[in-house]
Amino acid sequence: xxxxxxxxxxxxxxxxxxxxxxxxxxxxxxxxxxxxxxxxxxxxxxxxxxxxxxxxxxxxxxxxxxxxxxxxxxxxxxxxxxxxxxxxxxxxxxxxxxxxxxxxxxxxxxxxxxxxxxxxxxxxxxxxxxxxxxxxxxxxxxxxxxxxxxxxxxxxxxxxxxxxxxxxxxxxxxxxxx
Amino acid sequence: xxxxxxxxxxxxxxxxxxxxxxxxxxxxxxxxxxxxxxxxxxxxxxxxxxxxxxxxxxxxxxxxxxxxxxxxxxxxxxxxxxxxxxxxxxxxxxxxxxxxxxxxxxxxxxxxxxxxxxxxxxxxxxxxxxxxxxxxxxxxxxxxxxxxxxxxxxxxxxxxxxxxxxxxxxxxxxxxxxxxxxxxxxxxxxxxxxxxxxxxxxxxxxxxxxxxxxxxxxxxxxxxxxxxxxxxxxxxxxxxxxxxxxxxxxxxxxxxxxxxxxxxxxxxxxxxxxxxxxxxxxxxxxxxxxxxxxxxxxxxxxxxxxxxxxxxxxxxxxxxxxxxxxxxxxxxxxxxxxxxxxxxxxxxxxxxxxxxxxxxxxxxxxxxxxxxxxxxxxxxxxxxxxxxxxxxxxxxxxxxxxxxxxxxxxxxxxxxxxxxxxxxxxxxxxxxxxxxxxxxxxxxxxxxxxxxxxxxxxxxxxxxxxxxxxxxxxxxxxxxxxxxxxxxxxxxxxxxxxxxxxxxxxxxxxxxxxxxxxxxxxxxxxxxxxxxxxxxxxxxxxxxxxxxxxxx
Numbered sequence: 001x002x003x004x005x006x007x008x009x010x011x012x013x014x015x016x017x018x019x020x021x022x023x024x025x026x027x028x029x030x031x032x033x034x035x036x037x038x039x040x041x042x043x044x045x046x047x048x049x050x051x052x053x054x055x056x057x058x059x060x061x062x063x064x065x066x067x068x069x070x071x072x073x074x075x076x077x078x079x080x081x082x083x084x085x086x087x088x089x090x091x092x093x094x095x096x097x098x099x100x101x102x103x104x105x106x107x108x109x110x111x112x113x114x115x116x117x118x119x120x121x122x123x124x125x126x127x128x129x130x131x132x133x134x135x136x137x138x139x140x141x142x143x144x145x146x147x148x149x150x151x152x153x154x155x156x157x158x159x160x161x162x163x164x165x166x167x168x169x170x171x172x173x174x175x176x177x178x
Numbered sequence: 179x180x181x182x183x184x185x186x187x188x189x190x191x192x193x194x195x196x197x198x199x200x201x202x203x204x205x206x207x208x209x210x211x212x213x214x215x216x217x218x219x220x221x222x223x224x225x226x227x228x229x230x231x232x233x234x235x236x237x238x239x240x241x242x243x244x245x246x247x248x249x250x251x252x253x254x255x256x257x258x259x260x261x262x263x264x265x266x267x268x269x270x271x272x273x274x275x276x277x278x279x280x281x282x283x284x285x286x287x288x289x290x291x292x293x294x295x296x297x298x299x300x301x302x303x304x305x306x307x308x309x310x311x312x313x314x315x316x317x318x319x320x321x322x323x324x325x326x327x328x329x330x331x332x333x334x335x336x337x338x339x340x341x342x343x344x345x346x347x348x349x350x351x352x353x354x355x356x357x358x359x360x361x362x363x364x365x366x367x368x369x370x371x372x373x374x375x376x377x378x379x380x381x382x383x384x385x386x387x388x389x390x391x392x393x394x395x396x397x398x399x400x401x402x403x404x405x406x407x408x409x410x411x412x413x414x415x416x417x418x419x420x421x422x423x424x425x426x427x428x429x430x431x432x433x434x435x436x437x438x439x440x441x442x443x444x445x446x447x448x449x450x451x452x453x454x455x456x457x458x459x460x461x462x463x464x465x466x467x468x469x470x471x472x473x474x475x476x477x478x479x480x481x482x483x484x485x486x487x488x489x490x491x492x493x494x495x496x497x498x499x500x501x502x503x504x505x506x507x508x509x510x511x512x513x514x515x516x517x518x519x520x521x522x523x524x525x526x527x528x529x530x531x532x533x534x535x536x537x538x539x540x541x542x543x544x545x546x547x548x549x550x551x552x553x554x555x556x557x558x559x560x561x562x563x564x565x566x567x568x569x570x571x572x573x574x575x576x577x578x579x580x581x582x583x584x585x586x587x588x589x590x591x592x593x594x595x596x597x598x599x600x601x602x603x604x605x606x607x608x609x610x611x612x613x614x615x616x617x618x619x620x621x622x623x624x625x626x627x628x629x630x631x632x633x634x635x636x637x638x639x640x641x642x643x644x645x646x647x648x649x650x651x652x653x654x655x656x657x658x659x660x661x662x663x664x665x666x667x668x669x670x671x672x673x674x675x676x677x678x679x680x681x682x683x684x685x686x687x688x689x690x691x692x693x694x695x696x697x698x699x700x701x702x703x704x705x706x707x708x709x710x711x712x713x714x715x716x717x718x719x720x721x722x723x724x725x726x727x728x729x730x
Contacts, residue, residue, distance in 0.1 A: 013233050019318065022408060023311030029411040030302045050488040059486065076570065076581045107429075108584055109549040112567055129488060131438055133430035137487040142273065 039138060041157060045070070045149040048134045050104065050127035053114050058102060058125050061153065066098045067175025068149040069168075072135065074106050075116045077143045079162035084120055086165040091124045094172040098151070101125070106143065107132050151177040186340065196220025199336055201343025213712055214346040216685055221327035241323040246316040253309055260300035263292050267299075302411075314404045321397045332387060337377035339671055341681060347671075349684030349697065353707025360674050362704035367670065370696055380673040390687065392662020399655030406647035417512065417641040424523065425632040426548070428479070428490070431639055434512055438479040438493055444519055444633035447471040472516050474501045474635040478509060501637065511641050518636025524586045525632040529608075529624035531560055531595060540597055542627060547586035559598055562624070566592035571609050579607065595622045668693050672706070680707050 039046075045068075049059040060068065071087065073080035084103075091101050101124035105113050108128065117126055129135055138147070141160075148157040148171050156175060163171070182190040188199035195208055195215065203209045214220065223241065239245060263285055271280040281289035281298060296303025344350060356362075364374050364381055372383040410416040419432040421439070428440040447470045451459040455470075462468055479493035499507045506513040524547055531540040541556035547569060554562040571590030572582040579590055588610060594603040604620040606613055613623055666689045673681040682701075686693040690711070697709065 009231060009233055012237050015318065015322075016233065016236060016315070019311070019315045022314075022405075023308060026311065026408045026411055027304045027307050029413075030307055031304065047486050048488040049486040057489075074584055076584050106584075109567075111550045111552055111564065112569075112584075114552075115566060127488075131428050131430050131488075131490045133438070133481075133487040133490060136430040136432055137435070 039147070039155055039158065041155055043155050045147065045153055045155050046137045048137065050102075050129055050134060052125045052127045053110065053117065056125070058127055060102070060149070063100050063102075063149075064153055065151050065177060066100050067151055067172065067177060069099060069101045069172060069175065070147045070149060071101065071103045072106060072138070072140045072143055072145045073103055074143050075108060075112050080144045083144065083163050083168070084122060086163070086168055088120065088122050088124065089165065090168045090172055093169070094176065095124075098177040099172045099175060102127060104129050104134060106135055106140075146171070148175050150175050191222050193222030194220065195222075196343065197340070198331060198334070201336075201339035203342065203346070209342075212346065212716060213348055214343065216347075218324055218328050219331040221331045223323050223327065237319060237323075240312070240316045240319040242316075243320060246313065246320055249309060249313045249316060253306075253313065256297075256300065256306060256309070260297050263289065263298070265298060265300065269298070310404065310407075314401060317397045317400055321394050325391075325394045328390065332390065335382060335384075337375050337382040337671075338380045338673065339683075341673075344671055344673070344681050344683035347683035347685055348690070348711060348713045349682075349693065349709055350712055351682040351701075351707045351709030352679060354678055355674060355680035355707060356705055357678070359680055359704045359706060360672060363672055363700050363706060366700045366703040370699065372668075372670075372696075379675070380671065383670045383672075385668045386665045387667050389661055389665035389667045392658050392660075392665075394658070395661055396655055396658025399651050399653070399658055401651075402654060403648055403651030406644040406651055409644045409647065410642075415643045417639060419639045420517070421514075421637045421639055422520075422634055423474070423476075423637055424634045425525075428477075428493075430487070431512075431514075434510075434639060434641075436481050436485075437496075437509070437512075438481070438490065439514070439637070440477040440479065441635055442475040442477060442498075444474045444635045445471070446519065446521065446633075447473070472503050472519060474516055474637065475499075476501055476507060476514075478507060501635075506640075511643065513640050515638045515640065516635065517638040520634040520636070522631040523634055524589065524629055526630040527589065528627040528629070529562075530627055531556060531562060531597065531622055532625045533597075534621060534623050539625075540622075544630075545591065547589055561596045563594040563596070563603075564591060565594055565605070566590075568592075591624075593624065595620070595624070597622050666692060668696065670697065670700070682706055682709055684709070 045060060047059065047061045049057055051057050060070070069087070071080075071083075073084075075081070087101060087103075091099075103122075103124060103126045105126060105128045107130055110128065113126060113128055138145075144160075144162065146159040146163065147155055148159075150156045157171065159167075159171070180192055182192060182194055182204050184190060184197035184200065184202055184204060186197060186200040186202065188197055190198050190204065194204055196202070196219065197204055198221070201220075203211075203214060208214060208220075263281070266277050269277060269280050271277045277298065278293050281293040283289075285292065292298060296305065300306050345352075360376070360379075360381060364376065364383075367374050367381075367383040370385075372385045374381055374383045376382075417433045421429065421432055423429055423439060423441040425441050425444055428438055431437045431439055449455045449458050449462055449468045449470050451462045455462075458468070475498070477498050478496040480496050481490065481493055485492065496509065497507075501507050501514060501516045503516050506515040526544050526546050526548075528542055528544045530542045532538065533540070540558045540560045543554040543556060543562055545551075545554070545564070550564055550567050552564055554564070556562070566579060568579045568581040568590040569586040570581045570583040571588050572580050574580065579592065581590075590607065590609040592605070592607050594605050596603040600621055604615070604622060605617045606615055606620055606623060608614075608624055611626075666686050668686040669684065671681075671683045675681070684693055684697055694711070700706065701709065
């Protein structure tokens with residue numbers, strides 16, 4: 001009888017556990033659902049290849065060993081406009097220390113992007129995601145979104161929204177190879 | 179709780195109402211009632227049997243039908259409240275913060291509470307999911323708790339029941355019978371497709387036992403259905419995305435890695451009322467324009483394997499297809515539907531460079547609003563240089579023209595016009611129907627000639643790998659319903675005592691009329707004693723008493 005009781009307890013506990021597990025799992029999924037589509041810190045940064053204004057192809061994995069500051073932007077986006085001169089300034093400081101900027105424009109015309117870059121004397125590579133496929137792969141929603149990729153190719157930080165000059169400097173410091 | 183010992187010597191688990199072996203009533207209440215309660219065959223619901231550990235307590239909680247029904251009621255009320263204000267998908271806001279602000283601004287404190295409690299996205303709110311999960315637990319446990327003892331007791335049914343069990347059945351009769359009555363009854367019952375078992379001086383005839391499993395089959399279907407719904411929340415099982423695609427654009431399909439769509443052409447056709455459509459003439463006159471067809475001609479591309487996002491030079495054409503309403507493009511488990519459209523978005527604008535005084539034209543130029551050039555050279559040696567382009571001009575900020583979006587809704591151009599007469603160039607800022615000359619009076623201007631437009635298709639990308647699971651759950655659910663509704667579990671117990679007296683009892687879970695019809699034929703054929711429907715008699719008696727009271 002006690003054996004039977006013990007067995008009953010185990011069976012009941014097992015059934016309850018499985019079902020409670022399913023509920024927790026579902027809630028977790030529905031919560032993480034919207035966010036898990038976005039890349040997570042710690043993930044391998046998906047590789048991509050985009051062409052800049054000079055026709056040169058930039059592949060993320062080519063910069064392995066360097067820290068890459070990937071910034072998604074558009075000319076109509078006000079915060080992007082504000083942070084670009086600051087990024088340029090810090091780029092001058094960190095480019096010789098192994099930090100690269102890749103500014104990914106979202107599907108605008110060459111003319112608009114070139115005009116924007118020339119007016120601001122930007123020297124870091126600006127690439128255009130013509131089909132929004134990189135934006136899709138990175139699940140970028142608001143602009144600007146910045147991803148910090150460390151020399152090992154892992155995402156160490158995802159920043160949505162405007163950054164101050166101090167922010168940009170500290171982020172570059174963070175992904176600088178040792 | 180203690181085990182219950184029956185007079186016949188059988189030991190029953192605690193909570194049992196009718197002895198598993200002989201059928202005697204075991205509780206005082208049941209002994210005194212005129213009819214026995216045949217639910218679950220008088221077995222003890224398993225949860226009532228044990229109530230010791232915490233696991234048993236949780237188990238017992240979910241085993242209760244009251245709890246199950248309460249959860250359903252709460253879910254229904256919550257779903258009803260969820261329809262009072264629009265769900266977040268239908269709200270003109272996209273980010274978490276703006277959605278929250280929208281509810282607060284539009285509906286005040288009610289909206290704030292509504293949002294805080296998660297009603298704005300009800301099916302994804304954690305407590306709603308938790309409740310549905312609890313309903314699933316309740317379904318499983320309540321079913322197991324009832325199914326297992328019911329199954330055991332029906333499987334181990336005794337043929338011979340105690341007379342006190344029989345005379346408390348709703349259908350009951352007793353009286354003298356012929357010597358071969360049992361045999362004849364058995365023959366007739368077999369003819370009526372009953373399964374008959376005999377033992378000593380009695381028989382048990384049974385038909386349609388599987389109908390008793392209907393509710394449990396039905397619950398299995400529900401559980402499978404809920405499992406399918408649960409899978410929907412997992413990435414990869416369910417996709418429902420919107421894609422606005424302009425004519426001429428090629429875009430990566432959201433949530434569909436590796437595939438691209440190009441919009442070749444969108445068209446909207448209406449019934450003309452002429453030719454083949456002449457028969458609709460009257461209707462068209464009555465209601466005005468009637469759309470015949472919404473169609474997007476697309477090209478589906480796939481990137482080659484080991485190609486990287488962004489490297490889209492070598493896309494491979496998979497197929498060309500006209501997407502029309504209800505005729506989605508289908509590929510690789512996905513379907514792309516025609517859902518919406520916008521007509522006549524600006525695409526290109528043509529201007530003439532004209533002398534303001536003489537209105538003489540030095541030639542025309544067309545600016546592609548999607549991909550403008552920096553310099554336009556006219557035949558006369560004049561040039562128009564584009565100094566700035568603002569596709570959705572929204573005003574000046576610190577003297578700088580601004581654009582609100584990347585779409586050419588309200589294009590603005592900062593241009594330098596150079597004509598043979600004005601070799602230094604003249605600067606002009608042009609928006610629709612407006613020209614500003616920021617650096618002083620100009621000799622030349624750009625005169626708007628015409629505009630090219632393009633259409634935009636609103637497409638929806640769907641994938642639902644859970645449909646087969648949902649379908650299976652629904653099918654099993656329906657089988658369970660049919661099993662329980664359209665079939666009945668009918669049983670007869672017949673005994674013949676040594677003195678020739680026949681005892682006769684019948685039970686069914688539903689459709690007593692059908693049971694009596696069967697029994698009439700058996701009684702007729704085997705010359706069994708007449709039976710009565712004891713429930714009818716009780717009802718009649720109560721009715722008579724009531725009438726007696728009201729008339730006195």
